[in-house]
Amino acid sequence: MNDKVYRRFAEVYDTMGADRFSAQMVEYTGELIHKFNIDVVHALDLCCGTGTALHLFARKGWQLVGVDRSEGMLKIARKKLRGTGAKLYQKSLPTFKIALPGDKETGKGFDLVTSFYDSLNYLLTQRDLKATFRTVHAHLKPGGWFVFDMNTAEALKVLWDGQVFADVHDNLAWVWKNTYDENKQTADCAATFFVRKGKVWERFTEVHTERAYANSVIRKLLRESGFVVRGLYRCFSFEKPDADDYRVCVVAEKKR
Numbered sequence: 001m002n003d004k005v006y007r008r009f010a011e012v013y014d015t016m017g018a019d020r021f022s023a024q025m026v027e028y029t030g031e032l033i034h035k036f037n038i039d040v041v042h043a044l045d046l047c048c049g050t051g052t053a054l055h056l057f058a059r060k061g062w063q064l065v066g067v068d069r070s071e072g073m074l075k076i077a078r079k080k081l082r083g084t085g086a087k088l089y090q091k092s093l094p095t096f097k098i099a100l101p102g103d104k105e106t107g108k109g110f111d112l113v114t115s116f117y118d119s120l121n122y123l124l125t126q127r128d129l130k131a132t133f134r135t136v137h138a139h140l141k142p143g144g145w146f147v148f149d150m151n152t153a154e155a156l157k158v159l160w161d162g163q164v165f166a167d168v169h170d171n172l173a174w175v176w177k178n179t180y181d182e183n184k185q186t187a188d189c190a191a192t193f194f195v196r197k198g199k200v201w202e203r204f205t206e207v208h209t210e211r212a213y214a215n216s217v218i219r220k221l222l223r224e225s226g227f228v229v230r231g232l233y234r235c236f237s238f239e240k241p242d243a244d245d246y247r248v249c250v251v252a253e254k255k256r
């Protein structure tokens with residue numbers, strides 16, 4: 001991810017309703033936890049953004065840590081998470097190191113690592129995606145779980161390529177123009193925002209780039225990083241994904 005994204009976007013992320021996606025993922029993760037009988041005490045949300053998922057996970061009484069690269073996003077998260085005890089770190093994927101929770105008796109490491117809303121699509125090479133999987137592996141305890149969603153190539157081709165998304169609120173408007181490069185399997189979103197500050201409308205643009213990975217590649221890189229893939233679903237279901245699905249959710253367990 002280039003470090004010019006999620007700067008001013010952070011100010012308006014929740015206002016434009018982008019926080020609703022991780023709320024849906026938290027509910028779905030609850031179903032996955034039930035299905036796979038996962039016990040969670042310590043959880044880490046990677047690319048935690050404005051902290052919505054952590055805020056909702058806090059209601060479960062878990063001990064929480066969030067990691068994100070964007071200081072702007074973390075600033076909002078800090079406010080949202082006041083009083084929850086959640087710890088936040090400004091760190092960048094693919095490699096970082098934070099203190100592991102737990103002890104020798106319980107096993108050192110997190111019980112669950114999550115990453116929502118196509119955050120891992122910001123990793124633009126297989127090398128970085130694999131290095132990220134290794135980083136997650138190093139932070140999980142043996143038998144710990146990793147749950148994340150990703151946009152598929154179909155999403156970038158159909159939902160992004162040539163599409164313009166625009167909307168206007170009282171103090172905020174945006175125009176997002178998207179393109180897709182089929183050869184590289186990357187899509188660019190040139191996101192322009194207009195934010196009203198008193199009588200003045202401020203304008204800024206961020207260019208976001210995502211890359212899609214075939215399900216077979218995701219599985220292979222996870223296996224090579226010491227995971228067993230327990231589920232790869234059409235997101236928000238327990239169904240096997242089809243070629244025309246836009247988003248997958250992956251459930252992987254660190255080998256014991």
Ligand SMILES: C[S@@+](CC[C@H](N)C(=O)[O-])C[C@H]1O[C@@H](n2cnc3c(N)ncnc32)[C@H](O)[C@@H]1O
Pocket residue numbers: 001006018019021022046047048049050052053067068069070073091092093094115116117118119122123
């Ligand atoms: C689409 S937002 C999702 C935020 C949050 N997970 C949610 O569901 O609302 C993507 C997040 O990934 C973070 N991110 C992207 N690339 C990153 C990297 N290489 N290291 C750490 N964070 C990254 C961004 O800063 C941003 O907060």
